[in-house]
Amino acid sequence: MFIINCPYCGEREQSEFKAGGEAHIVRPKQPTELSDDEWAEYLFMRKNIKGIQFERWNHTHGCRKWFNMVRDTSNDEIKAVYKMGEKPPVE
Amino acid sequence: MTKNLRVKTGKAIDETYRISFKFNGSTYYGFKGDTLASALLANDIHLVGRSFKYHRPRGIMTAGSEEPNAIVQLHNDSSRTEPNVRATEIEIYEGLEASSQNCWPSVKFDIGGINNLLSPLLPAGFYYKTFMWPASFWEKYEYFIRRSAGLGKSPTTPDPDIYEHKYIHCDVLVIGAGISGIMAAKIAAKNGLKTLLIEEKPNLGGSTIYQNSDHFKINNQNSGSWLEKEINEIKKLKNLEIKTRTSVAAYHGYNFLLARENLTDHLPINQRKDKTRHKLLKIRAKKVITATGSIERPMIFDNNDRPGILLSSAIKRFADYFGVACGEKNILFTNNDSAYETAISLIQKGINIEAIIDNREEVNSKLIYEVEKNNIKIFKGYTVTDTSGYKRINKISIMQLSKDGQKVVGSKIILSCDCLGVSGGWTPAVHLFTQSGGKLKFREDDQVFIPNIYPSDQLSIGACNGDFTLDEILVNTPKSLIDYLNIKNTEYDNLEISSSTNKSKRNIWLLPSDKILGKTKSFVDYQNDATAKDIKLALREGFRSIEHVKRYTTTGMGTDQGKLGNMHALGIISETAGAKMGELGTTTFRPPYTPLTFGTIVGRNVGEYFDIFRKTPIHDWHVEHKAEFENVGQWKRAWYYPKENENMHKAVQRESKAARESAGILDASTLGKIDIQGTDASEFLNRVYTNAWSKLAVGKCRYGLMLNEDGMVYDDGVTTRLGENHYIMTTTTGGAANVMGKLEDYLQTEWPELDVYLTSVTDHFATLSVCGPNSKKIVSEVIPDLDFSDESFPHMSFKNTKIGKINCRVMRISFTGEHSYEINVQANYGKSVWEKCMEAGKNFNITPYGTETMHLLRAEKGFIIVGQDTDATMTPIDLQMDWIVSKKKYDFIGKRSLYRSDTIREDRKQLVGLLTDNPNEVLEEGAQIVADINKSPIEMLGHVTSSYYSPNLKKSIALGVVRGGKNMMGQKLIIPMEKKNINVTVADTVFLDKENKRLNA
Incomplete structure (x- = not known):
């Protein structure tokens, strides 16, 4: 079970959190302007990589804030956490 | 009369405290401190159980948790009986009753033993190969296989014991209290770190503590005495906690570990009452030091499984620790120096040794010299090729090994002998290290896997790190701790050490025999009866991956998880397939290290605490009025209120009629309620619901439908505008938490610019709904000051x-199609307001109704229930609810998906009404x-989603989803059932009061 450093609350057990899929997928501002393929790209296409992945997490049993996490899916090492709207760290 | 094989007072036992126990119905005696294994051996009992597949007689093989054979059934009663308990781990207590498993009618005469004679017919994969065809016969095969398979009996009544969970946080966790673990714990604690030391055995000290030979000295004391002083010192340390009889079961990522602390299993039965039996410790450690030691390897030769064959180290432990001789005519068989340590212990205690068989041709060390001095015959360069003795070993055959070790010459x-001690060298106990994600490397010198890459903040020390000899441990442990704990020095940096062990070893995974392999039974996994022959067969049949060979042969899949034999399996695969051990890798070590009972895992979460349930503020009233309850999510909801002799159908028919004809009352407190405030609240609702909200006047309510971004219906409910910037949203009971989460998600991540605040207020309000033609009269009596006229x-x-x-707060909204009012009060007042309504409704036969009647009433009106009439594939268009989808709004969640190529298909499944040709026939x-x-x-067009007998319409009604159903109005369809086909006609989804006259009746 991970220890997650919530950007608002500090270190907490993973059981307090919920994972929310890939991060940095922005909802299109004008969905009606999009073709079926473009909309499907937003709606369905997600990465599932072995290695460094950017993810959304929610501190559901805590502050209920959403935030982003950089995690190495091969060994579950959490490289960074940062608030929504902040730029992802560059390595 | 059994013999007494107690030789000399052992270190661990108290001979003044005699304990009687039962094994297979007979009474025996042992001493306090004995394990069941040591007590049985002291009574000259070796035959303890039968093997799993061939039902071969098996005895005690080890002295620890790695025991594959001596597993017993404990207790006789139906609630506490426990299978697969290792006789080597259970400490005897007054009242202990144990029996052999896996044998019938008795361990001495077991009918299943016939499998042993049939064994040429039972190769690896036998069950897979034989019972595959004809497929229809499987059920018949299964009956017989199930009866003869399985280890032990599980309890049949609930476990009466108490179990607990406990969280522990520490700076350093040390696993294993052998010499290296004790040194590590002392160093850590003395450096100011909060330290926890865990040991699976009842006492500290590992194998060094009973080391009493002049060949191993630390600072000029016997190593055992030196360690005893260390143990006395660490017991005084303030920031060191020591837990014995505690087994670490699992080592997860981020240094999260689970351990089972055994608190009462060693106590006399009458001292256990009201005490916690096991504690599951959930440990979060900043640093973990693994000092789990090593497990001695057996040797793989023909008939290497007979009772009386033990690990050499186990024989030493039984003698030194428990004062028990495992036999009177002992032979040791080894490929390294450790068996000579055993020999010296036995000599010291006057236990007879007939001979020592050593694989090595050239051997010399101080240990061997001392053994030779005692006139014990050593066969150098020899191997055991076979053994005999059915229920106890009585003879062995030995032959000389060829130079390359591949043949006998x-x-x-x-x-002749009555006990054979085997030592094939040592295997580091790396189970926990690999569970944590650690990577191993193979050390060619002595053919062992040792820790290589640590995945978390941890360190392996001592034998589990490949340091087997006393001098290696004493030199390397302090050194690695200085690095790991980042300290300057330790008190152990300048120990004077003298150790006589010579490290030479002649490793042969599968010892040669004068017989061909096909005629031998050389067991690699004792518990699962997997032999060297089986592994070679698997390779011949094309299995290459170690994980596949494991599953095909079942090697390492018993309750002991192959602690003894896995390395030999790997070795044999490596030699046969010509692959390097290091490249072959190992099978995955999975938790738990030793089995846990379900009680330990579940802890206090049993019975009503298994899963919490939520009660409405009116719950007690429902209980008093004999409601039956239904689980909706975690809620207990009143389902129906049967009067005497009523079944559910009759109660629901009565309740439904009363609600339509006079008045009904429903506890709707479980509906999700979200308080929405902020200047952008209307805009927010516009974006999350399919319909428009900007123009809803203050004081008005509106039904809303919520979609997922994929266009599928997600939730629904009525939202009321309480003020200019203030709404209260209701959600479905089951969807409340998810809707809240979804709304928060959009607000925080997609639309942070909106000025909107959400608060979940589900539990703050009690909600009761009064419906029916007399509802207005009843509610206006409860609230006399309010103008209930239709105009106002x-x-x-x-x-x-x-x-x-x-x-x-009173809303005039309806989920039944009747004139109805929903009253919301602060939760604590719910029951009193409910009782007021019941009182006011007395003259109108006000009838409390439950969820079943609610479902029936809404189905009569064709109102959907999200999750019953919909699944995650229904759009509002599929539901024929086009009216609620705004055409004008530029965007809302899911809008774009409503005209994807897939969602505009005409032949999607669509919601329709279904009427049976026979009005009394109710669909399933x-x-x-x-x-x-x-x-x-047969082409499946869809399925029935809701179905009831309507007492108000006096006919059966149903809703269902049908492919292209929208254009099938009036068409005949068929519901094929097991015994008959039911004819139905597609109808409108609204069955009653299509004009909504009753709302204002």
């Missing part, structure tokens, strides 16, 4: 008012719907 020598308080509107001094929910019964295969 010369003539056979037969030696029309359908879909809301009033803030008071019942006496109690603030209350979930039943398939077809058009053509003669077509093969």
Whole structure:
């Protein structure tokens, strides 16, 4: 079970959190302007990589804030956490 | 009469404290401190159980948790009986009753033993190969296989014992209290770190503590005495906690570990009452030091599984620790120096050794010299080729090994014995290290896997790190701790050490025999009866991956998880397939390290605490009035209120009629309620619901439908505008938490610019709904000051008012199609307001109804229930609810998906009404719907989602989803059931009061 450093609350057990899929997928501002393929790209296409992945997490049993996490899916090492709207760290 | 094989007072036992116990119905005696294994051996009992597949007689093989054979059934009663308990781990206590497993009618005469004779017919994969065909016979095969398979019996009644969970946080966790673990714990604690030391055995000290030979000295003391002083010192350290009889079961990522602390299993039965039996420790450690030691390897030769064959180290432990001789004519068989340590212990205690068989040709060390001095015959360069003795070993055959170790040469020598100690070297206990994600490397010198890459903040020390000899441990442990704990020095940096062990070893995974392999039974996994032959067969049949060979042969899949034999399996695969051990890798070590009982895992979460349930503020009233309850999510909801002799059908028919004809009352407190405030609240609702909200006047209510971004219906409910910037949203009971989460998600991540605040207020309010033609009369009696005229308080509107001094919100909304009112009060007042309504409704036969009647009433009106009439594939268009989808709004969640190529298909499944040709025939929910019964295969068009007998319409009604159903109005369809086909006609989804006259009745 991970220890997650919530950007608002500090270190907490993973059981307090919920994972929310890939991060940095922005909802299109004008969905009606999009073709079926473009909309499907937003709606369905997600990465599932072995290695460094950017993810959304929610501190559901805590502050209920959403935030982003950089995690190495091969060994579950959490490289960074940062608030929504902040730029992802560059390595 | 059994013999007494107690030789000399052992270190661990108290001979003044005699304990009687039962094994297979007979009474025996042992001493306090004995394990069941040591006590049985002291009574000269070796035959303890039968093996799993061939039912071969098996005895005690080890002295620890790695035991594969001596597993017993404990206790006789139906609630506490426990299978697969290792006789080597259970400490005897007054009242202990144990029996052999896996044998019938008795361990001495077991009918299943016939499998042993049939074994040429039972190769690896036998069950897979034989019982595959004909497929229809499987059920018949299964009956017999199940009866003869399985280890032990599980309890049949609930476990009466108490179990607990406990969280522990520490700076350093040390696993294993052998010499290296004790040194590590002392160093850590003395450096100011909060330290926890865990040991699976009842006492500290590992194997060094009973080391009492002049060959191993630390600072000029016997190593055992030196360690004893260390143990006395660490017991005084303040920031060191020591837990014995505690086994670490699992080592997860981020240094999260689970351990089982055994608190009462060693106590006399009459001292256990009201005490916690096991504690599951959930440990989060900043640093973990693994000092789990090593497990001695057996040797793989023909018939290496007979009772009386033990690990050499186990024989030493039984002698030194428990004062028990495992036999009177002992032979040791080894490929390294450790068996000579055993020999010296036995000599010291006057236990007879017939001979030592050593694989090595050239051997010399101080240990061997001392053994030779005692006139013990050592056969150098020899191997055991076979053994005999059915229930106890009585003879062994030995032959000389060829130079390359691949063959035996010369003539056979037969030696008689009653106990054979084997030592194939040592295997580091890396189970926990690899569970944590650690990567191993293979050390060619002595053919062992040792820790290589640590995945978390941890360190392996001592034998589990490949340091087997005393001098290696004493030199390397302090050194690695200085690095790991980042300290300057330790008190152990300048120890004077003298150790006589010579490290030479002649490793042969599968020892050669004068017989061909096919005629031998050389066991690699004792518990699962997997032999060297089976592994070679698997390789011949094309299995290459170690994980596949494991599953095909079942090597390492018993309750002991192959602690003894896995390395040999790997070795044999490596030699046969010509692959390097390091490249072959190991099978995955999975938790738990030793089995846990379910009680330990579940802890206090049993019975009503298994899963919490939520009660409404009116719950007690429902209980008093004999309601039956239904689980909706975690809620207990009143399902129906049977009067005497009523079944559910009759109760629901009565309740439904009363609600339509006079008045009904429903506890709707479980509906999710979200308070929405902020200047952008209307805009927010516009974006999350399919319909428009900007123009909803203050004091008005509106039904809303919420979609997922993929266009599928997600939730629904009525939202009321309480003020200019203030709404209260209701959600479905089951969807409340998810809707809240979804709304928060959008607000925080997609639309942070919106000024909107959400608060979940589900539990803050009690909600009760009064419906029926007399509802207005009843509610106006409860709230006399409010104007209930249709002009002042029309359908879909809301009033803030008071019942006496109690603030209350009243909405005139309806889920039944009847004129009805929903009263919301602060939760604590729920029951009293409910009782007021019941009182006011007395003259109108007000009838409390439950969820079943609610479902029936809404189905009569064709109102959907999200999750019953919809699944995650229904759009509002599929539901024929086009009216609620705004055409004008530029965007809302899911809008774009409503005209994807897939969602505009005409032949999607669509919601329709279904009427049976026979009005008394009620369909089964979930039943398939077809058009053509003669077509093969029959084309499934959809299924029934809701179905009831309507007492108000006096006929059966149903809703269902049907492919292209929208254009099938009036068409005949068929519901094929097991015994008959039911004819139905597609109808409108609204069955009653299509004009909504009753809302204002």
